[in-house]
Amino acid sequence: MKAFPTLIVCEHCDAVYRRPTLAPGEGVRCEICAAPFLRLSRLDVDHWLALTMTSAVIYVIANVCPIIRVSFNGLHNETTLWRSVAALAHGPVTLMAVPATLTVIVVPLLHMLLLGWVLLYARRGRRAPGFRIVMKLLVTLRPWSMIEVALIGILVSIIKLAGFLHVVPGVGLWAMGVLTVLFTLIASPDTRHLWSLTESDVAV
Ligand SMILES: [Zn+2]
Structure with a gap:
């Protein structure tokens, strides 16, 4: 083609x-x-790449650190984003674990990695290997990242649980808030203008 x-x-x-x-x-x-x-976009390629790399670091923090800590009668428990999705898989709504994993964990990670890949080459005016396929994937993936929906869901849960449990937001939750803003910044610019900013070394 x-x-x-x-x-x-x-x-x-x-x-x-x-x-x-x-x-x-x-x-x-x-x-x-x-x-x-x-x-x-008002972002140039260097700024775009810097924000994408920052998003990847914040993404790791959001996934590794606890998002919520719950206390009740001297008992404490905390959970991360991964554990929340795993709990869905073992609960009564097992099937929900699949779209939750894809839209909150897999797609945002894939989006950041692919965007970082093309930007890394674009800052030197070149097209990354597999440029055409990656560009198509970026357009396809864009609507399927739903970090902000997950964040709203967690905040609603905290408000509801706070009525009868002692609930403390964790570092992971703050990281999710920052990631929501950063991800909006890196995913909003139209990637198509990278075609005109780069030149192909070989047929891609
Ligand atoms: Zn039209």
Whole structure:
């Protein structure tokens, strides 16, 4: 399949345009359906990569450190994100463990790794090996990361449990809050303009 990096397609109506030259922060609307379909990020590639690497570190903290600590009659217990998902797998809603694992743990990790991979090469104006496939995957994965939904769910649980248990938010929960903001920053920019910022060494 041949790639056409000088062309761009509206995601909403499939109209094809020649890729415009935009300044950071500028965007264009589709002339057919009027939907905004391309906006250039204010982040340059170096900042984008730095934020992606920071997100990966915060992701590890969010997964390793306890997100919640519960005390009741002198008994204490704490859980991490991983243990929460494992508990789902062993509870009455076993099937929920699969989408929870994918949307909260697997997809965000995959997204950060793939984005970091293409940005690492893009900062030198080059296309990473497997560039075309990675770019497609990034567009596919973007709607399936739901860290913010998990965060809201945990906060609601804390509020409900706080009525009859002593509940203390853990470091993992604060890390999830920071990760939600960082992930929004790195996942929001349109990755398609990386086509025009990079040149291929070989056919990708
Ligand atoms: Zn359109």
